[in-house]
Amino acid sequence: MxxxxxxxxxxxxxxxxxxxxxxxxxxxxxxxxxxxxxxxxxxxxxxxxxxxxxxxxxxxxxxxxxxxxxxxxxxxxxxxxxxxxxxxxxxxxxxxxxxxxxxxxxxxxxxxxxxxxxxxxxxxxxxxxxxxxxxxxASLDATSGALIGLPGTHAKWAFVRDGRIERFYTFMTGETFGALRDHTILGRTMHPSSTPDQTSFLRGVDTAHDAGHPGLLATIFSTRTLGLTGELSAEQQPDYLSGLLIGHELRGLNEVLAREQATLAGKTLRLIGNDALCDRYRAALARFGCHDAKTVAHATExxxxxxxxxxxxxxxxxxxx
Amino acid sequence: MxxxxxxxxxxxxxxxxxxxxxxxxxxxxxxxxxxxxxxxxxxxxxxxxxxxxxxxxxxxxxxxxxxxxxxxxxxxxxxxxxxxxxxxxxxxxxxxxxxxxxxxxxxxxxxxxxxxxxxxxxxxxxxxxxxxxxxxxASLDATSGALIGLPGTHAKWAFVRDGRIERFYTFMTGETFGALRDHTILGRTMHPSSTPDQTSFLRGVDTAHDAGHPGLLATIFSTRTLGLTGELSAEQQPDYLSGLLIGHELRGLNEVLAREQATLAGKTLRLIGNDALCDRYRAALARFGCHDAKTVAHATExxxxxxxxxxxxxxxxxxxx
CATH class of the missing domain: 3.30.420.300 (2-keto-3-deoxy-galactonokinase, substrate binding domain)
Known part of the structure; x- marks a missing residue:
């Protein structure tokens, strides 16, 4: 042994x-x-x-x-x-x-x-x-740099290069989702659903991704109004809001990358976290053109x-x- | 009589x-x-x-x-x-x-x-x-169009032209502020202050306004980290967060305007609401180059x-x- x-x-x-x-x-x-x-x-x-x-x-x-x-x-x-x-x-x-x-x-x-x-x-x-x-x-050690995401209550995105953490961002995505769902008007028209609704989730991601909206504080209200107009059921609203917030997170990250002539689509990218949450992020990242975001297992130990x-x-x- | x-x-x-x-x-x-x-x-x-x-x-x-x-x-x-x-x-x-x-x-x-x-x-x-x-x-009846803001729990911004409401946006600014302060980690390092701290408020507005950040979900975390690094006291954090959120609201509005070759600075703009809140918005709007945002009294009656x-x-x- x-x-x-x-x-x-x-x-x-x-x-x-x-x-x-x-x-x-x-x-x-x-x-x-x-x-x-x-x-x-x-x-x-x-x-x-x-x-x-x-x-x-x-x-x-x-x-x-x-x-x-x-x-x-x-x-x-x-x-x-x-x-x-x-x-x-x-x-x-x-x-x-x-x-x-x-x-x-x-x-x-x-x-x-x-x-x-x-x-x-x-x-x-x-x-x-x-x-x-x-x-x-070993591919993450490349001098071109990699981006490592750790989804969660406070999601982290770290830029690593030459074996060092150069800089990183914290997105309060998970905690903001909980606060909006449990403590604002948005939760009042929601019903929890036992199965994730991928279509509503991706609709939220796409809404955040597409140009034309005036930012997160405005898009989140559509969780309620799409219910009022009959386009989102009470069970679909939580996944839509989750997609919106994760979409805004990735959009923000993409805008930071754009300033250095990079994009999520072209980055070497890895995820660390629980499988279900990393799967959601992978689906959202695909809408931003990034199809190579593997989850790294056993990163902690x-x-x-x-x-x-x-x-x-x-x-x-x-x-x- | x-x-x-x-x-x-x-x-x-x-x-x-x-x-x-x-x-x-x-x-x-x-x-x-x-x-x-x-x-x-x-x-x-x-x-x-x-x-x-x-x-x-x-x-x-x-x-x-x-x-x-x-x-x-x-x-x-x-x-x-x-x-x-x-x-x-x-x-x-x-x-x-x-x-x-x-x-x-x-x-x-x-x-x-x-x-x-x-x-x-x-x-x-x-x-x-x-x-x-x-x-x-009468100046709001001009055919060039005006923008009317109604700050509050759910702030509204309406584009009016020729006596009609053409379109409008809802920003969940006030309610999001309350949810973040009362139901996330951000509130844990805050102390309420009896007097508004205009400097911290404007610091938040400027942070949201300036390019270089990856969006609201990331900037709000700085309410906490600026406390950790000794740059914001517990009493300053609520006004900073308020400034951040109002700044993100105005930034979003400005981005919508930019797509039609307009800016907040160049718009005929009026505010409706309670005086203290309209004063905060006026101070924030000034950071976006808009210095002519009068409050309309008695609009309701x-x-x-x-x-x-x-x-x-x-x-x-x-x-x-």
Whole structure:
């Protein structure tokens, strides 16, 4: 049996995911917990860590431990100050901050990344997933640069080149969708549907994509008025609104690219995230001419393993196929 | 003493405002009530009408009554089906639907306006205010067309020409602001401020206005990150977010205008709404080069009076100075 070489933690706001990783970089075991950092009582980090990883450490007391995500924020277990863009894996390794758990084990906390400017951006956890994607796909190392998208509550889009995160954007797409559906007039005419309505979703994407509208604050009202005119049923309205918002996200990204004579259609692009959501983004990206947006699997544990290896905490990372 | 000639009701979702109007079009008395149509019990229209206007009708039993707003919606007292764009005052008069109140008085309900298309739009009540603005300012009748903005929960911007509403847009600016502040992560770092922070507001407007950003879903996140980097205090964040959203609204409007070789800076433009909100919009419009956006006072009662007069319910409207 392959020996474990590392315990890796993806510790975010609402959940904690732990990986027991072998010396070839593959996950031998995983544990998921709802012990996100915003859900813990004071001093709760040690207890959550013990409950999630205690059995592994009982069996293998000398395993190194690495953690990424909001666990390194000002509200986390220990604050690992942001590393600034452009940021490579070496900078993340140099920025690791250690915290000693109650059982004496040292937890190595990976810093997040900050981009300064008129519109500052921050990430914690996604930087590690991005380096996991880079480690698993040699084509992303090309000097022409690649674009990596991480859909979700706060979607991130990172421009990477030469193994570094050059800059990135945060789109509050998922959280805005929830706020509009649950707390504005738009939700009043909606009914949840048990099956996704791809046609309504793509109608929303196309509406956001096409020229002629005056922006998101105006297009979203059509979720309601297309219902009033009998063109969208109550069950179709949630998928239409979702398509609108994701369409506006991609349109915004495309406009940023246009200023550097690029387009989504011509970019090397990868997605990281849950399969259903990445599928939605892939369908939306196709409407923008981008048909090569593969989802990168296992980016989280590969990223954590790669950073641990570069920090000398685990054997050198195995390059995944 | 001037004799009353009309009772005019502006009856919306959350409030009812009643005007006792003289034959010269001026308001002799007003009554405000929170009896908006969404707050009434079944059959509550008659009671709210009686409570608000009963004393006036006791004194002047033969006064005609006209009403505009959501009172004419499918959820209203009687449904007055939408009139379609382009819509003039004559079409609104022709679309009036009558309902008889318990005391035998006939209430004349003005229809709303519908614009069909890929992004349908609807208004109820604003059409009457727009005709009130046209009646009070001869320069808006010019054939070159004017733009009338009605800031609020659902801001409307109407293109009027030759006395008709040609087309209009609805921006969910106010409601989106509330949903983002009260139901997303952005509110967590905000503190309410007792005094408006004009500098932060304009910073938001300018950020939305300037090129280089990837759209609203991305810029709003800067409300949080400018706090993280120490550039916006908790008290400044609400005004910054408000400026961002109003800036995105005006940017969207400007992009629509650009497609017809026009700009906000070059448009004849008027605002209808409460003074504080119109002041905010005026400050934002100035950043888009528009320095001539006067607020039209008394648009509601003037619009109601004008439609009533055109319907033969009151003496001919007095043209305001």
């Amino acid at each position: 392959t020996q474990p070489a590392l315990i890796a933690l993806d510790w975010g706001t609402t959940s904690l995911r732990a990986y027991l990783i072998a010396s070839d970089g593959s996950a031998l075991d995983t544990r998921a917990s709802s012990a996100g950092i915003m859900k813990l009582p004071a001093g709760g980090f040690d207890q959550a860590f013990e409950e999630t990883c205690g059995a592994w450490l009982d069996a293998h007391p000398r395993l190194p431990v690495v953690a990424a995500g909001m666990v390194g924020s000002a509200q986390g277990w220990v604050e690992a100050p942001y590393v600034e863009t452009p940021a490579g894996a070496d900078a993340l390794v140099a920025g690791i901050v250690k915290v000693t758990a109650a059982r004496g084990v040292i937890v190595h906390v990976v810093p997040g990344v900050l981009e300064r400017g008129t519109l500052p951006n921050v990430m914690r956890g996604e930087e590690t997933q991005i380096f996991g994607a880079l480690a698993s796909d 590969r990223g954590l393993y790669g950073i641990a290896a570069q920090a000398g905490l685990a054997t050198s990372p195995a390059r995944a196929a | 001037t004799q009353p000639a009309l009772i005019a009701l502006d009856w919306g979702t959350t409030s009812l405002r009643a005007y006792l109007i003289a034959s010269d079009g001026s308001a002799l008395d007003t009554r405000a009530s929170s009896a908006g149509i969404m707050k009434l019990p079944a059959g509550g229209f008659d009671q709210a009408f009686e409570e608000t206007c009963g004393a006036w009708l006791d004194a002047h039993p033969r006064l005609p009554v006209v009403a505009a707003g959501m009172v004419g919606s499918a959820q209203g007292w009687v449904e007055a089906p939408y009139v379609e764009t382009p819509a003039g005052a004559d079409a609104l008069v022709a679309g009036i639907v009558k309902v008889t109140a318990a005391r035998g008085v006939i209430v004349h309900v003005v229809p709303g306006v519908l614009e069909r298309g890929t992004l349908p739009n609807v208004m109820r009540g604003e059409e009457t205010q727009i005709f009130g603005a046209l009646a009070s300012d 003037r619009g109601l009076y004008g439609i009533a007069a055109q319907a033969g319910l009151a003496t001919s409207p007095a043209r305001a100075a």
